Amino acid sequence: MLKIQDLHAYYGKSHVLRGANMTVNRGEIVSLLGRNGVGRSTLCKAVMGLVPPVGHIEFDGKTISGKQSHEIAHAGIGYVPEDRAIFPGLSVVQNLELGMKKKGQTGEKWTLDKVYEWFPRLKEREHTPAEVLSGGEQQMLSMFRALMGDPQCILVDEPTEGLAPKVVADVAAILKQMAEDGLAVLLVEQKLSIALDIADRIYIMGDGNIVYEGTPEELKNNPEIRKEWLEV
């Protein structure tokens, strides 16, 4: 579904992505692991067109590299950035509404009501300005906002940051639910535990490249790789 070939990305002069290749399929959760600062977030941004990508990105058989980010979003990719990027001046519902591609139009699987069901706190806070939400609430809001746009593929960058352990489990459940609904999920995670728990496949990034690909089991059984690319 999402196919990345030989992807490069730059910040000014610094060359961050150096020819990454990966694919994400419908209905699967793919975890992207790696040390801090290797460029996992950059990969998400490059896919979304927020950082100019050099290379080839294909979604649903169509080339999306080089397109404007709103076009990419319309092609069906949702994005949950690592800093959450909630809109501070807007209320919770307004944030969710902005997630919809057309006014008042969500997909069938995720609707406002469904969101409120999953996370009643958001319903209570419906009309409060989003910037006063607690850190965890903001994280949830950011994720649900992406879902409002009814994406077929979703890039989730460190969704469990700052979440209480109990909520982390909720997030995992939501991600699983998404995959079951047939979405392609690319999960960028720091916490090995959850990544290994729910992922179908795993990529590890190092030096701006994909250095490892495998299933969670394989990785669990491969301490050298973990040692070399994930730990210090």
Add this chain to the structure above:
Amino acid sequence: MTTRNALELKGVKKNFGRAEIIRGLNLEVHEHERHVIIGPNGAGKSTMFNLISGRMKVSDGSIKLFGNDIHNLPAHKVNRMGLSRSFQVTNLFQNMTVMENLRCSLLWSEGHKYAFWKSVMGQQAVTDRAYELAERLNLTEQAEIPASLLTYAQQRSLEIGCTVASGAKVILLDEPTAGMSRTEANDVIQLIQRMTGENTLVVVEHDLSVVFELADRISVLVYGEIIATGTPEEIRNNAAVQEAYLGTEVH
């Protein structure tokens, strides 16, 4: 060892409109202790920090810092009384270099106030302190780099450095390790331990390994109330805490 209370919250309440977020919160933080606050998302931990540090006004109740009432004082006054805080979202002087950030954080506590008749660079004491801080933060090499160009982890360190710089006796840190890898988090914990030494420390954290490593005592904040306070051991074994916060998945 004295058990003088550095911070004392009594019956503190805070509501936003009709929503009551903090509902009669009682908390005592002893002097020199490292006190960690845990609790579910949206329990009111950051709000509590905002109340203590003067960023928000309390609706009811009292807050005492070493026995002095500080609730509803403006933030800068609270700070001058010896309390300093960091933010959940990095909050630095982005256009200033590391040294400048540190210097700015030192100015008041070094007694320079609003002076417009002396040069900052001429204040040797400030310069020395700032260099010393930068060294302890491992930011000497980045000393002349604007804060906005630091890596995330470096920014968090600087944030802690600025918080500690003012020489406050009580330091509040809101999720100091958020967004960091294990190793980075470990560094930061060490940094905190190194930097805060004798100070009283109140930390909000979700990362349990950090929590248990750092804490002398732990309080659990749920729905605007402290439901339990105790040593890490006590908390780990507290059923109510497990139910409310840790969930099934205890690491």
Add this chain to the structure above:
Amino acid sequence: MLETIAYSIFNGVLYGTLLFMMSSGLTLIFGMMGVLNFAHASFYMLGAYFAYTFGLGTGFWVALFLAPIAVGAMGALVERYGLRRVHQYGHVPELLFTFGLAYVIEELVALFWGTVPVAYKAPAALNTTAFTMFGLDYSWFKVFILLVAVAMFVGLWALIKKTRAGLIIQGALSRPDMVGALGHNVPMVFTLVFAFGCALAGLGGVVGGIHFVTDPGMAFMMGPIVFVVVVLGGLGSVPGALVASLIIGILQTFFLSVNFSLADSIGTLGIENSGFFGVLWHMEATRIAPVLPFLLLVLTLIFRPRGLFGKREA
């Protein structure tokens, strides 16, 4: 007295609607996009001149539609090739850009249409008396003003309620990249909204140019009053702008209609008409009226920085 009050309210409302017309576009541009558009009054002026020029060929009623469209198109160009570039640098450059633009537009207008006022008049149909109140005639044109203002209010209302332009813009002001990543074409929305705001200014000009005078000085004369309305009403609030316009209109009209000074009503108390307080004491209400909006502005901002209906402070 009753007559004065009734009259003030009625005329104040009329004046208020005119103010609203001129400032409604700015509510979008300044209030929502945060662009301190000093050239707003220039677009208003262009509206008047376009309507006058088109009107020579097509008659007033067609020009009524063409002129705002033309002004809107110019607004779109300005946004696309000027403001968009400047936007990233912040508010002050934006302000200065529009400042320069105001100069340029004024000069070009003077160049093409001359420095003397043009004879831009209401069509004969609107020049007839609609009704008479307290011995003063009110022409159909004044009724027309009211109608246009209502139409503008409804148009703005619809834009804000029926589309998410407002949300998109507000979101984009803090996180433009994220709004894009959610599937919204941010640059286009900005262009459209700016163009719409300019078109509203143009429509204001089509009407205002008749009611006032159409000359190159008209933009300058409109001056900061439009800002006062928008800020007083609360940034981005259309009802706020309307209410602020009406308040200014009514209050000012009332002050102008009464014979009042502290000395008159309380007595001179031996205070002479000199020195700061003396002059103030003897100052007639009529002389204060014109600075009233500014007084109101300063007081409001001191005690309620977000304006009457504003949700946020900028």
Add this chain to the structure above:
Amino acid sequence: MATNTAAGSTNLLKLWPWVVVPLVAIVLPFLFDSGHAINLLSHMGVAIIFALSYNMLLGNTGLLSFGHAVYYGLGAYVAMHLLRSINDAGGEGLPIELLPLVGAGAGLFFGIIFGTFSVRRAGVVFAMITLGLGALVHSSSLMFTDFFGGEAGLFGYRDEAPSLFGVDYAPSRNVYFLVVAWAMIAAILIYLLKKTPLGWMANAVRDNPERAQFVGYDPTIVRFIQFALSAMFAGLAGGLFVITDEIVNDEAVNALTSGAVLLGTYIGGIGYFIGPIVGGTLVTFLESSLSAYTEAWVLYFGLMFIAIVMFAPMGLVGIVHTQYLNWKAGGWKGNTGARLYILLTGLVGIFGLVCVIELAYHYFRSWDPSAPFALMGVTVDATNALPWLVSFGIAIIGFGLMLFHGNPMLKRKLGAKSDGGKA
């Protein structure tokens, strides 16, 4: 942005501008010795102080003011009243050299009064309060004629006042030297002010008022002190203006004066200490000189602002500085040609545009458009198509080459060097 990376230990070599600039300033009136030129120079001096004081707000503290002329003007009025009383007393009283101090005192006084309620917020609220205050004070200046002298204003005589050094201030050159002296004093003080705890915290408050609170500072008070001091220097400039012009009227407090100082400061570059100096000088010069050369000066003025804002957002000093840094860092290597090419084609384009504008003004404004008319030294007939075609042609070719040939060329060359996209 703000270059408050202090020079560390006093590096004597870095002090050269403080020596060279005054020397040049002292030589200037001997090079340009007409009365008008000297007046212009004096005005530049006043404008420099005023712009520097304005930048204490905008550049250093992040406060956008639309009403800075209030303090300049009120300073001038108070100083003028004193000068008049000195005149009336037959030239007895405060020496004229110290008159600007009276203006400064008045500026400070009103800065303190108005500052108490305007600086509680920054941003748009502050900007709009200053706009309103400016309008109120300006209206008052026409209402309270006792103090302000109505729209005719007030006059005084600088040569009917005592001098500390026995200088005769009737000749404008002597006044000019007084202006230079005060401008130097003000510039040094304002420069030093940036280096003090207050100056630093002003920057801090501009960048992040919240954080400033949590290091113990009250942003309101920081803004307030900066505001009051800035008003004081504005008042100083006003007091000096009284000496140079010997007249004050409502113009000194009006919106145009407030606008001009904003424009000048910004155009020079608010992130640099010398930005306001360059900007104040330039705007003063253009405003009084451009109009002598062309009827279309307002249009050029407007276009120039637009161009600077669009292409040099850091101001003129900013663009020179960044290019200089770039050049020093070797960023010009291999593409100096491309840069010069852009500059050249740009100039050609501007030349063409100027021709078009001049033609248009002649065509639309003069009573006989067909009268022969000297355009750039060539006599042409504006009703003829040829000069238009040529002018448009030059403009289009110039700008066209710049935008569609020069720019891509530079981009390619830069791209080849860093093989990077944009960030």
Add this chain to the structure above:
Amino acid sequence: QEGPIRISYIEPLSGPFANVGDAGLKHFRFAAEKMNEQGGILGRDIEIVAMDNKQSPSESVQLVQRSIDEGINFVTQGNGSNVAGAMVEAVDRNNRRNEDNKVLYLNYAAVDPALTNERCSFYHFRFDAASDIKLEALSNYMKSRDDEIDKIFLINQDYSHGQFISKRMKELVDEKGIEAEIVGDVLHPIAQVRDFSPYISRIQQSGADTVVSGNWGNDLSLLVRAIDSAGLDVNIYTYYGGGLGTPAAVGPRGEGILYQITEWHADVNVDEGLTEYEKWFQEFKERYPEIDWYYHRIYNQMHMLKAAIEEVGNAEDIDAIARALEGMEFESQTGTITMRAQDHQILQPMYMSVMDTNAKYDADNSGVGFRTVANIPVEQATVDTTCDMRRP
């Protein structure tokens, strides 16, 4: 001395008042050209050097200085008494400090009486009727019609010009014994009022039948329009009813109700058979179709300057030229006019006229012109002065 005799024309040529400045410039240029055709002054051409003062007093002071630098000995200006005041100061100051490079200031329109009273200057000459003189003439006319005038309403701009009218008119009603009552007196800020209807309601409520206003520019156009659109039945007495832009903005609405007091208007040529001057007028119109020859005083001013220079025999001895102008009598198109020596104020016959669509010449191509309703002889258009002039 060789070369042309140059006169600096210091007026707004940009900004909101540019139209007025531009029109004046065209007057001067035209007059200069006509005179040059006749041989100029002492055989030298007259050249008008346009300088843009942006309607700013301090800028004007600069321009006086620039004129001096460029060796120009004559400056002329008229728009705005505040500018005029500053220029008088500047000229005086220069002539005191700069003995061998003096300038003469010829004022063609700034009407503040102070300029020829407490602030009069040897180097300032006013060719327009001062405000008090205009008011004198106006009130003399009103006296003659006081059976129709019962209630007078004063509405003026809130600056010295308007304040003066408001104050002086009240005195004049008593002094002249005009059998009418002042029922209202308002001042409004200059160039800021956008909607005059509140003022109109006050006029209406006061029951006034006559409005006196010194307003000019938009402040007058808007006032007249508002009066007309409210259907108020009043006569409006003004200074500047025929001023640039006003007839166009007012249009036929002003017919029969808008009066002005001037030293001349276009139909005077027709009424008095001044064929020469009519030709002058028409030629001007041909050249500048969008405006009209309006400032008769510029004609006077230029010719009187010529006479003075020719009497002195050179254009450089400013003191001598000023002395020649002092007390000069000149046969103008409309009769003998005198430059009163005591204060340098011109004394001339004036005309009371009213807007009329049937006038032969319309103003500003608006379709309306002016028709004389009364000739005010010089004696009725004279006011004593308190000027105590310092002469070199």
